[in-house]
Amino acid sequence: MKETLVVLGGKMAAARLIGRLIELGAASRYRITLVCPEPHIFQRSGLIPTAPARSPSTWSISASIADHFGAHGVELRCASTAVDLDTQAKRLVMRDGSSIGYERLVFATGSVPISGCQLGRGPEGVSFSLGDPVEMARLSRIAAPMSSAVVVGGGASGIEAAWALRARGVAVRLVEASPRLMAGLLDHPGAAVVGEHLSRAGIEVSLDHRISDARPSRSGGGVVLSAEDRPDIGADFVLWATGSIAEDRVARRAGILCAPRGGGIVVDSKLETSSPCVYAVGSCTYFPPGLGWSPMAAMEQAEVLAGLLSEKENRSWEPVVDVQLGTPGLDLAVLGSPVLGPPSAHVSNPLRGIYKAATVSEGRLKAAVLVGDCTPAPMLRLLLAQKVPLSWDPSCLVGQPGRFVPERLLWPTSCPDSRQPGRVRMRSIAALEEVPV
Amino acid sequence: MRGSPLRVVVVGNGMVGHRFLELMEEKNLLGPCEVEVFAKEARQAYDRVSLSSYFDGFDADKLSLVGEHGYRGILFHLDDPVVFIDRAARLVRSACGIEARYDALVLATGSVPFVPPIPGANARGCHPYRTIEDLDLIRASSKGARRGVVVGGGLLGLEAAGALLALGVEAHVVEMGPRLLPLQVDEGAGAVLRRRVEGLGLSVHTSAGIEAIDQDESGAVAAVRLSGGSVIETDVVIFAAGVRPDHSLAGSCGLGIGPKGGVLVGSDCVSEDPAIFAIGECASVQGEVFGLVGPGYQMAEVVASRIEQLAAGNLSPAGTLFTNADLSTKLKLLGVEVASFGDAFGESDAALELVYADHVSAIYRKLVVSDDGQQLLGGILVGDTTGYAMLRDLASRRARLEEDPERLLLAQISTGNGVGLESLSDEAVVCSCRNVPKGAIVAAVGEGGCEDAAGVKACTGAGSGCGSCVPMVKDLVGLELAKAGKEPSKAICEHFDLSRQELFELVSVRGYRSFTEAVGGGGRGRGCDVCKPAMASILASQPGHHPLEGEAAALQDTNDHFLANIQRNGTYSIVPRIPGGEITPDGLMVIGAVAKEFGLYTKITGAQRIDMFGARAEQLPAIWAKLVAAGFESGHAYGKALRTVKSCVGDTWCRFGVQDSVALAIRLELRYRGLRSPHKVKAGVSGCARECAEARGKDFGVIATEAGWNLYLGGNGGFRPRHADLFASDLDTETLVTYLDRFLMFYIRTADKLQRTASWIESMDGGLEHLRAVICEDSLGICADLDDQMAHHVASYEDEWKAVLEDPAKLARFRSFVNAPHLGDPDIEFVHERGQIRPAPPKPPRHIAAMAAKA
Secondary structure, three states, X not given: OOEEEEEEOOOHHHHHHHHHHHHOOHHHOEEEEEEOOOOOOOOOOOOOOOOOOOOOXXXXXXXXXXXXXXXXXXXXXXXXOEEEEEOOXXXXXXXXXXXEEOOEEEEOOOEEEOOOOOOOOOOOOOEEEOOOHHHXXXXXXXXXXXXXXEEEOOOHHHHHHHHHHHHOOOEEEXXXXXXXXXXXXXXHHHHHHHXXXXXXXXXXXXOOOOEEEEEEOOOOOOEEEEEOOEEEEEEOEEEEOOOEEEOOHHHHHOOOOEEOOOOEEOOOOOOEOOOOOEEEOHHHEOOOOOOOOOHHHHHHHHHHHHHHHXXXXXXXXXXXXXXXXXXXXXXXXXXXXXOOOOOOEEEEEXXXXXXXXXXXXXXXXXXXXXXXOOOOHHHHHHHHHOOOOOOOOHHHXXXXXXXXXXXXXXXXXXXXXXXXXXOOOOXXXXXXXXXXX | OOOOOEEEEEEOOOHHHHHXXXXXXXXXXXXXXXXXXXXXXXXXXXXXXXXXXXXXXXXXXXXXXXXXXXXXXXXXXXXXXXXXXXXXXXXXXXXXXXXXXXXXXXXXXXEEEOOOOOOOOOOEOEEEOOOHHHHHHHHHHHOOOOEEXXXXXXXXXXXXXXXXXXXXXXXXXXXXXXXXXXXXXXXXXXXXHHHHHHHOOOEEEOOOOEEEEEEOOOOEEEEEEEOOXXXXXXXXXXXXXXXXXXXXXXHHOOOOEOEOEOEEEOOOOEOOOOOEEEOHHHEEEOOEOOOOHHHHHHXXXXXXXXXXXXXXXXXXXXXXXXXXXXXXXXXXXXXXXXXXXXXXXXXXXXXXXXXXXXXXXXXXXXXXXXXXXXXXXXXXXXXXXXXXXXXXXXXXXXXXXXXXXXXXXXXXXXXXXXXXXXXXXXXXXXXXXXXXXXXXXXXXXXXXXXXOHHHHXXXXXXXXXXXXXXXXXXXXXXXXXXXXXXXXXXXXXXXXXXOHXXXXXXXXXXXXXXXXXXXHHHEOOOOOXXXXXXXXXXXXXXXXXXXXXXXXXXXXXXXXXXXXXXXXXXXXXXXXXXXXXXXXXXXXXXXXXXXXXXXXXXXXXXXXXXXXXXXXHHHHHHHHHHHXXXXXXXXXOOOOEEEEEEEOOHHHOOOOOOOOHHHHHHHHHHHHOOOEOOOOEEEEEEOOOOOXXXXXXXXXXXXXXOOEEEEEEOOEOOOOOEOOEEEEEEXXXXXXXXXXXXXXXXXXXXXXXXXXXXXXXXXXXXXXXXXXXXXXXXXXXXXXXXXXXXXXXXXXXXXXXHHHHOOXXXXXXXXXXXXXXXXXXXXXXXXXXXXXXXXXXXXXXXXXXXXXXXX
């Protein structure tokens, strides 16, 4: 007799969870139903072309993921919104009045982007939120060379989005309210080097710039953004990358323990919520302050839960920083717990825009920041995951000097090297779609 | 030659004064000169730099710079300073009343320790740190002392602190500046240094001054009060807050004093009085004073040479001048290695700093480079001074860096994987995409018998995802094999146990002429997609080999199979050789006529020749027949071979050319045409430094100079552009050709498959240096061989296309369909653009219904 497993949500974490369940053969053990409000399942946003470096296996199924799931007996209920959860009766109540019974339920409802602008998101048609897959698909169709954009939010996601837009030849300005980029993850020297990379790629970076208002521009078709003590800036469109709050309303109403103010559903190391047989993965879960959600973390959660549900693996999950940006041509990774004071060891090479720093405490590696060269990342991840402390070895930051890097140029030529829009080629490991001029 | 001896009076017998006397003796001036020395201290010269070592045994004799017998031939007054100089009469008077006349007066009075004007600094137990007497007093004050404070955290201060520690006294260092050694090291290095010395038990107080020194009732020092308010109880205070030049004597006789103190002298070390010199710490050479002994020694040399000339009767001597002092230092302070050289603080314009700072291991290395990364300007090293001698030399010579400065920075710190991997537990997940733990990989090598990363990938899946763990997998494999006593294999594939280089040797030595012979003689099995092309390349490099001869044709990939480059629509291109980019009008007309007759698209290529596109496979022989008849040859645009040698116009026509670049380019291209190699070889010759042929972006590039040719090797364009490096300069043409012969042959013989010259040189042990040794100095003893092989190639060269046209068996290959030899490929379609043909755009793909439903 198959147990009913309902997965609420149709984005990355849900897709990975079900994909992994199938890989582990659990589709025969559960009757899986995927319920999501969107019209269909979404892959990673259409704008940013590279998947995270790890766990690429699902992406190869991309075009026919729905078929793949269908072939393994997964029922897809798209365009269905859940409004309530009855944990006693174990039923999920839908907006249209119907309900679905379950033995186990997984929240993978994701998060809702918020804009830093108090007056709402800005004018229709020219305002987009990173993280809303429908809007991202739309944006990826209209972002064309010679257009101009403002990306609001200089965190990891904002930088990725700005980079992806720049690669398409869009003139990009990145605006960040705090005095440095990736303020929650990088120290000043690291942020400065990242800023250099962005500038060299032709992305204008504006710090200490808090947007307070967004309105349509009077001269047709664009948007104007204003700030307290800065002149107005205009662009063809604005992309908000100012963070998101967890979509945890249904869980909250059902009495499941959630962090206040949209902070997310609280889960234990086995990804179970306060209500038995109800689990949660992805950006709808609670992450402690300073450890923001990252695609890596969501994937990790999905994989751990799949292992547990299929009873094939017995891993635990704990929040850890592992951010590796999907910016082909700009190597950038932040690992471990964010430590924003001076690092214990660092290497800096301004000739190649490299800054690599590690924080060691009680002899153990606690955190690492890599800008410009991510070759030490695999080794550093291993050291971070070690339960037994390893004594610090200075060569951890060095990476692979044996790799032949012959150019004497100051910056890798993979960056688009001029501000002129037009077809911009980027050398990258993952394939990148070229937008013809 | 003077009649009477020159009277030289030296005031001061410190290290520099002593050096001066040594030089006088070395130059045999003690005869022609009468030398008289007045010393303030009661001892003759001793090593003040190593003063701290006095605490190790308290043997003053060990520090003495003067031999057992003292100074010979010199009139010496100890403990008797000069107190008065009469410049008009040219005489000095000492404290004991001795008068001495002089022809040349050398002031080497050194410095006096700077004691800051702190209230209470005269308390008992407060001492400067300069003379052996000071040290004896410090020792006495330290008997029974619990704690001592050193004022000043510079070189001298740390020495003094070390002395206190040696005496068993708890030591504190108080430094006004923001860090220790503020003049030698920067903030980062200062932090690392602090960590190290604190680890030795020293307490460090920076950005702190001493406001007052408290005494007890007996007038002995009791405590020091710092500017921040804190109070340190102490029994001893040592002043090591710097030194000031001792110029009192000079001042009192009216000589000019420099802005930072010291007797003002020119770079010839002569003061405003032509008979008075100043050397060492008391001298202000054009306004600069130096607290290190090195510059002082240089000054002593300057003055000694002048005296030498004066003694020879030369009244207006000219000679060596004091040049910019090399302020580089390398020393061991409290057991910590510290080095600082060149523009250590990056004060030059457009200087960039590469930094490695490791506060855990307490290592700090900083290199200051020019912003193009080509020159080393200076650096600071603390805790690990590996490479100091070489780095300092590179900086002082402003040499062009041959190596990536990051390698110089991280000299001793090798790639970490080996060490870290050893100590990882077996559960550590090495490949996170496939979730493969270390234990599984180790097992794959051990029981599984895998001998390389590829094998491990096949067994465990590790590395088959994103690939970022592959270097770690490789290292693990190497580690495990090493433990088992095996070496990782360099074999190119499972069919041959040899590396490409070894295979090349085998084929040359045994004279194999086909793949079957080679695999029969030295390999096993039927071959694969790795060894067959590699073998094709090796065979092609053997003299007298045609790529379509017999079995060889089956080894070729499509391009070589048809001796043409396949294009995106299945047609081929034709590139006749145009050596050096030079072509006659008649030649142009032949190409034009051929292109018109066959309806081909023509374009001039980046390699300075003409390319014709749109030919079907079966048309190639006819096209080439016409070209060959007109005297053209294959341009090898399809092969892993020499492509072209580009040239600029050179001195035949160009106003700026200094050599005949066209003639040389043509000569080289004709010499090396047809040479097959591990990867394509591109070259260029420029007739002057303006470099219009872009020779520096080539595997070998030649740039003309007034005196000959500069040869550059190992460049390439493409995906990873790289500039060629200067190999040799001002060569005459014959030497250039010899070097190129050897370079190319050595490359062909020893490079890995599909390895460009740049990568080949880079991966060579010793890099370009090694290559120079092999080619110019014949360090491997193979130059005769290489020369021979090249001569053989030149002698046996034959145009491939001409050979095809003369051989019906080879001609028979040129058809689109094996079983319908007269049929052309019907799918080839052209459209017109800008007056020429071009492939028709690809038809849009047909949608399958299910796919169209996706968003």
